[in-house]
Amino acid sequence: MKLIVGLGNPEPKYDGTRHNTGFAVLDALARRLGVKINQRQKRAKTASTLYRGEKILLAKPQTYMNLSGESVGPLSEYYGVSTEDILIIVDDVALEPGDIRLRRSGSAGGHNGLKSVSQHLGTDEYPRLRVGVGEAGGDMVSHVLSRFDKKTQTVMDEAAELAADAALDWCTEGIDYCMNKYNKKKTPPAGLEKEPADARIK
Numbered sequence: 001m002k003l004i005v006g007l008g009n010p011e012p013k014y015d016g017t018r019h020n021t022g023f024a025v026l027d028a029l030a031r032r033l034g035v036k037i038n039q040r041q042k043r044a045k046t047a048s049t050l051y052r053g054e055k056i057l058l059a060k061p062q063t064y065m066n067l068s069g070e071s072v073g074p075l076s077e078y079y080g081v082s083t084e085d086i087l088i089i090v091d092d093v094a095l096e097p098g099d100i101r102l103r104r105s106g107s108a109g110g111h112n113g114l115k116s117v118s119q120h121l122g123t124d125e126y127p128r129l130r131v132g133v134g135e136a137g138g139d140m141v142s143h144v145l146s147r148f149d150k151k152t153q154t155v156m157d158e159a160a161e162l163a164a165d166a167a168l169d170w171c172t173e174g175i176d177y178c179m180n181k182y183n184k185k186k187t188p189p190a191g192l193e194k195e196p197a198d199a200r201i202k
Contacts, residue, residue, distance in 0.1 A: 001080075001081050001085065002057070002170075003057050003075060003076060003086045003087070004026070004058050004086075006089045007068050007091075007117075008023035009064050009065050014145070017145050018093075019065055021089075021131045021133055021156065021160070022060075022090050022113075026058055028161050029058055029164045029168070030047060033056070033058075035058070037059075040062075041075070042078060043061060043070060044059040044061045044063075044071040044072075045062060046058060052172050054172060056171060059072070065113045066112040068114075068116045068117050069117040069118070069119050069121065070116070072086070072121065073121055084125075086121075086126045087127045087167060088127070089128070089167065090111055090131070091111075091132075092109075092111070092133065093132075093135050095134075096132045097134045097156055098159045098162075100162055101132075101183050102129050102130075102175060102179045103130070105124055105125040105127070127170065129166060129170075131163050132159070133156075162182070
């Protein structure tokens with residue numbers, strides 16, 4: 001079984017925030033696979049299905065971001081899923097909106113959701129898919145709990161679909177294939193390009 005987990009916060013007031021980008025990708029996956037993530041187990045909303053012969057469990061922890069591992073750990077133990085078969089999808093403030101990166105393993109990079117997952121799995125040797133939400137211009141908490149403007153939201157909707165593509169490829173082709181295919185810096189869409197340095201100085 002492949003366990004694909006999108007991290008986020010469960011209350012409706014957090015819908016559409018940067019920190020709930022993992023949930024947005026899971027929603028895109030659910031639409032692709034024709035399932036609803038509405039089963040409840042191990043403090044998560046889940047859905048199970050088959051994709052090209054692979055059994056997949058989609059999960060949205062309902063523990064709040066900082067305690068995500070309290071759901072991921074029990075799910076992996078209950079289903080006997082090895083860490084290399086767990087894909088964690090998270091927001092990343094170090095990436096531009098719309099960029100995605102896959103890694104075989106690594107540190108939490110300051111992300112509290114990943115810290116919790118690593119703690120409860122007892123390792124940071126598990127694949128993760130990071131989706132860029134843009135850097136914070138001020139307070140980090142306010143930033144990750146804020147929403148995108150209309151133009152950037154369109155970019156993020158496209159990023160969710162791209163990340164869903166990557167997650168499905170990961171299920172059947174593996175992490176190396178996905179890193180080679182998807183870890184490419186994207187050109188910002190029109191209107192979202194950064195100004196050149198000399199323009200900002202003026």
